[in-house]
Amino acid sequence: EPQMAINLPKVNTLLPENFAIKQNDAFDKPQVVIEDDGIQVWQYPSQLYSDQPRGVFNIQINNAAPLESAKANVLTALWRDLYNMNISALDTEANIAGMNISLSDSTGLTLTVSGFTDKQPQLLERAINNLSFTVEQQAFKQAVDRYIRELNNKGQQFPIYQSFDAYGQLIREGGFNQDELVETAGSVSAEDLSNYMNTMLSNNAIRIFAFGNYDEAGLNESVKRIKDSLPKNREVTDFEQAQFWEPQPEQSIVLRRDLEVADVALVDAHIHPQPGFESLAAGTVLQSHFRTVAFDTLRTEEQLAYAVGAFAPSLDQYAGFGLYIQTPVKNVADMQERFDSFKQEYWEDLQGMTEEEFNQLKQSTLITLNETPKNLNEEVSPLLADLRLQRFEFDSKEQLIKAVEGVTLENAKAFYQETLLNPDAARISVQLRGTKFADEPYADLPNQTVISDLAEFQQEMKKQ
CATH class of the missing domain: 3.30.830.10 (Metalloenzyme, LuxS/M16 peptidase-like)
Structure with missing residues (x-):
């Protein structure tokens, strides 16, 4: 009778056998x-x-x-x-x-x-x-x-x-x-x-x-x-990390591209001139309110976009504030103009904000920041982020929480004035022009450097 060859699966040599917890002296940080x-x-x-x-x-x-x-x-x-x-x-x-x-x-x-x-x-x-x-x-x-x-x-x-x-x-x-x-x-x-x-x-x-x-x-x-x-x-060899652009006052860096798809996309960020956690905290607290107002105005009321919002980016030590949108309705130059007028409109809103409203924003930001990590990966992630930025105190998360606890409505207003209302703030602008608007203009910014070759720009740019 025919002989059947039986292939048993290989033994898995990686199955854990010992679940003991290793003993270490106390560590106050990595x-x-x-x-x-x-x-x-x-x-x-x-x-x-x-x-x-x-x-x-x-x-x-x-x-x-x-x-x-x-x-x-x-x-x-x-x-x-x-x-x-x-x-x-x-x-x-x-x-x-x-x-x-x-x-x-x-x-x-x-x-x-x-x-x-x-x-x-x-x-x-x-x-x-x-x-x-x-x-x-x-x-x-x-x-x-x-x-x-x-x-x-x-x-x-x-x-x-x-x-x-x-x-x-x-x-x-x-x-x-x-x-x-x-x-x-x-x-x-x-x-x-x-x-x-x-x-x-x-x-x-x-x-x-x-x-x-x-x-x-x-x-x-x-x-x-x-x-x-x-x-x-x-x-x-020497340990080297990718360096961030160092924002300079009166410098706008602009990246322009023609797209193969129809819509326009625009990212417009203003960077606060002072590095540190105070400015990051102000941006972090304001961001959800700024996002809601931008969404209600530009999407719900004016129907300019499917995707629109606001963000508070950080560039290593520096914090910024900005808007982004994808629109099938306006060309790059017109959309930039609408962003610029919106920045002024939001300032009216911000001046009308009460201490109570601001404190609510602050509390909800703190709840998010203080959330307990659900597992080891979530717990390690801020530490690895610090390691990547060569921050060997490993306390960026704590520093941000402390700065958010101390931030006031006045600080938030000052932050907004020094970013989105500051004509000399460093800026980052990404202007992507869809096929529908291929013959229409890009937006010109004050003090702009238009980047044609990324690698060349990064070799010459000032780094932090």
């Missing part, structure tokens, strides 16, 4: 516990979920090349894409065992392993060993196709999404014009990626943030596994 050969480890136990045998282990393999060259930028994205394809089986095995792996690209690569901590060192070792692989022609070609298709699809997105994407690229290093990225992706080879992977794994600085159920012995073991899997000839 601190560096290991400095070893260009590998720096920050540790912090969870303050809210210290009874859970879980952790978030975040590894930044830092290299500044993707900020400086379109080619490196494209190759890093292709690397991330192919890596994620390659580890799908490992990812599934990890998920079944209550863990996750993710790889993102920015200034180099960031690998995050999270979930139960018992078998994390083993998962980590496999995740890191997978970072270098043989780049196969066919797979490479498919990754390039996916990358170019994704970039081109962005052009079909709602203009409002495209405008915020452009805004994000404008304010911080590492932005490149889309056509440059598409052209670069079309010209790189599998061999380029192999060489780049080798160069980057051999030249980097590594910063790890271990949040949750870890102790020094376990962290030392993980560092050893990471070191063993890196090239023997590794050189340690």
Whole structure:
């Protein structure tokens, strides 16, 4: 009779067996516990979920090349894409065992392993060993196709999404014009990626943030596994992060693009001249009221838009205030004019605001800011944000809460005058012109610098 071959599933070696909670001395904030050969480890136990045998282990393999060259930028994205394809089986095995792996690209690569901590060192070792692989022609070609298709699809997105994407690229290093990225992706080879992977794994600085159920012995073991899997000839480089534009009074930076879709999108932000949490607090409290009034006036009453709103952006140390819209009704210049008159109308509203109304806004802002994180990922996220901004006190969230507690209606009015009503405030303007308005004018701002090449602008811009 025929013999049936039975394939049993491989044994999952990542299932946790030990759920013990690791013992640590008291930490009042995250601190560096290991400095070893260009590998720096920050540790912090969870303050809210210290009874859970879980952790978030975040590894930044830092290299500044993707900020400086379109080619490196494209190759890093292709690397991330192919890596994620390659580890799908490992990812599934990890998920079944209550863990996750993710790889993102920015200034180099960031690998995050999270979930139960018992078998994390083993998962980590496999995740890191997978970072270098043989780049196969066919797979490479498919990754390039996916990358170019994704970039081109962005052009079909709602203009409002495209405008915020452009805004994000404008304010911080590492932005490149889309056509440059598409052209670069079309010209790189599998061999380029192999060489780049080798160069980057051999030249980097590594910063790890271990949040949750870890102790020094376990962290030392993980560092050893990471070191063993890196090239023997590794050189340690300086740790570099993408720098933000430093707002200058009497400077408006303007990005203009023609779209492949019909509507116009506009983002108009004024930046407060004083860095610090006081101005951020004022903007944070006012933002919901400003948004409601903008929505009621520009959308409900005047029917100018489907998507309209207000936001209080922060650019590292600086805070701003602004409006955004996607409109099928007005061209860029006319919409900008309507924004400018709306800024004056809102000022009338703000002058009529009572202390009681302001305090309600303030209380609801504080409720949101003081909400208890629902899990480890939510708890670690403000700490990782501080780490990315090199704020090693790790207290930005507390500082903002303290500043919001102290903010008064007078402060809020002064903030508004120094941003949206200040003709000398630094400004950021994204003007996207839909096909329906292709023959109609863009908006001119006072003191404007119109940016044609993102990468060139970012090399020359003043940075914080």
